[in-house]
Amino acid sequence: MEETCELLHPIDRWLKTERMPHIWCPGCGVGPTIHAWVRALERVGIEKEKVVYVSGIGCCGRGSGYLDVDGFHTTHGRAIPFAVGLKLANPELCVTVISGDGDLFAIGGNHFIHACRRNNDLLVICVNNFIYGMTGGQLAPTTPHGGYSTTSPYGNIEHPFNTPHLADAAGAVYVARWTSIHVRELELSIAEALRMKGFRYIEVLSPCPVNFGRRNNFPEPDAMAKWFAQSSVIMHGADTSKVAIDMGKPIILGNFVKREGKPTYYELLRKLEEMRRKR
Amino acid sequence: MPAGSKLLPSQKVKISRGKVHIIEERCKGCGLCTDFCPKQVLHRSERVNEKGYHLVEVIEEPEKGKFCVACGFCQIICPEYAIWVEKREEYV
Ligand SMILES: Cc1ncc(C[n+]2csc(CCOP(=O)(O)OP(=O)(O)O)c2C)c(N)n1
Ligand code: SF4
Numbered sequence: 001m002e003e004t005c006e007l008l009h010p011i012d013r014w015l016k017t018e019r020m021p022h023i024w025c026p027g028c029g030v031g032p033t034i035h036a037w038v039r040a041l042e043r044v045g046i047e048k049e050k051v052v053y054v055s056g057i058g059c060c061g062r063g064s065g066y067l068d069v070d071g072f073h074t075t076h077g078r079a080i081p082f083a084v085g086l087k088l089a090n091p092e093l094c095v096t097v098i099s100g101d102g103d104l105f106a107i108g109g110n111h112f113i114h115a116c117r118r119n120n121d122l123l124v125i126c127v128n129n130f131i132y133g134m135t136g137g138q139l140a141p142t143t144p145h146g147g148y149s150t151t152s153p154y155g156n157i158e159h160p161f162n163t164p165h166l167a168d169a170a171g172a173v174y175v176a177r178w179t180s181i182h183v184r185e186l187e188l189s190i191a192e193a194l195r196m197k198g199f200r201y202i203e204v205l206s207p208c209p210v211n212f213g214r215r216n217n218f219p220e221p222d223a224m225a226k227w228f229a230q231s232s233v234i235m236h237g238a239d240t241s242k243v244a245i246d247m248g249k250p251i252i253l254g255n256f257v258k259r260e261g262k263p264t265y266y267e268l269l270r271k272l273e274e275m276r277r278k279r
Numbered sequence: 280m281p282a283g284s285k286l287l288p289s290q291k292v293k294i295s296r297g298k299v300h301i302i303e304e305r306c307k308g309c310g311l312c313t314d315f316c317p318k319q320v321l322h323r324s325e326r327v328n329e330k331g332y333h334l335v336e337v338i339e340e341p342e343k344g345k346f347c348v349a350c351g352f353c354q355i356i357c358p359e360y361a362i363w364v365e366k367r368e369e370y371v
Binding site: 009010011012015020021022024025026027028029030031032035036039180181183184187209220221222225226229 | 300302304305307308309310311314315330332352354355356357358359360361363
């Protein structure tokens with residue numbers, strides 16, 4: 001017998017292998033992002049039974065159905081409020097939201113800023129592919145200025161969100177940005193975030209060759225990946241107000257913000273309860 | 280290496296070798312592994328899988344220094360979870 005039959009891909013322990021191959025297009029960055037998260041969970045040593053994966057709607061949202069952990073594929077934009085409730089009801093769980101830029105910053109934008117502000121104990125990973133992938137490539141709040149999409153055929157006249165700056169300004173305790181090509185750095189960053197408490201945000205720039213790349217001069221499945229590899233500059237601790245993405249300019253990556261000592265919403269809630277009981 | 284320092288015979292450099300496994304039905308031929316393999320041992324082949332995607336094959340030329348060193352980058356960058364590397368250690 002071929003020896004390969006007996007051996008498994010190391011991630012298979014975490015996958016619903018009967019659902020493979022997955023639906024994501026050739027060269028899509030969702031797969032490597034989830035892989036980095038799984039390796040970070042192993043690195044930190046979090047038990048599989050305690051891991052919860054919450055996603056919203058979109059290509060990226062499909063991830064929660066592929067992993068062999070507790071997964072919730074929630075309604076569009078509502079991954080964060082769902083995860084907030086889950087974590088408050090069972091604080092033992094390690095809750096991660098992995099969702100798309102449209103899901104987290106368009107329809108779900110308000111939930112994002114308020115969870116940052118309240119410091120809900122969540123890790124949020126945004127797979128930012130600059131576009132609405134699943135619905136066919138419409139303009140997202142993250143589409144770069146001048147970028148082409150099905151709803152901006154003459155170039156985007158809007159200015160995109162600089163999501164690390166948004167998270168920083170709203171009070172997230174950990175803010176980082178990597179790409180789905182910087183998989184080793186991403187794994188370490190996720191591991192660092194998993195060891196912390198409070199609202200932690202990691203933006204992962206991700207190729208969407210089919211819906212963004214094809215319309216923006218990246219015609220091959222690996223072209224956006226090469227763009228990331230060639231134009232990224234790593235600047236840990238960079239001022240988040242200066243890391244906005246502009247096509248043609250360097251992309252700044254790194255672990256930007258780490259705030260110590262901000263109590264989480266849950267901790268304050270427990271304090272409040274105690275105070276009330278004593279009265 | 281700093282000038283004047285020498286590698287003593289007892290300090291042999293350990294180089295790991297790897298065996299690449301490809302799960303063919305998962306591959307979608309995106310080319311990321313072939314682009315980013317530092318030793319360039321992965322190549323697009325003419326063979327296709329049942330979905331019609333061109334598969335990746337391993338071509339090693341150890342005499343030219345082209346062999347898998349088990350860095351495992353293809354394994355973690357593959358969007359399909361279709362490639363993984365078994366580490367085998369060797370002394371050079
Ligand atoms: C309430 C509601 N409005 C609109 C949609 C249509 N819709 C599905 S996915 C999506 C956007 C997905 O974009 P993003 O979150 O960036 O994920 P991607 O597909 O790019 O990973 C939209 C608008 C929906 N499913 N539900
Ligand atoms: S449309 Fe884009 S985001 Fe969706 S699976 Fe394809 S490459 Fe990935």
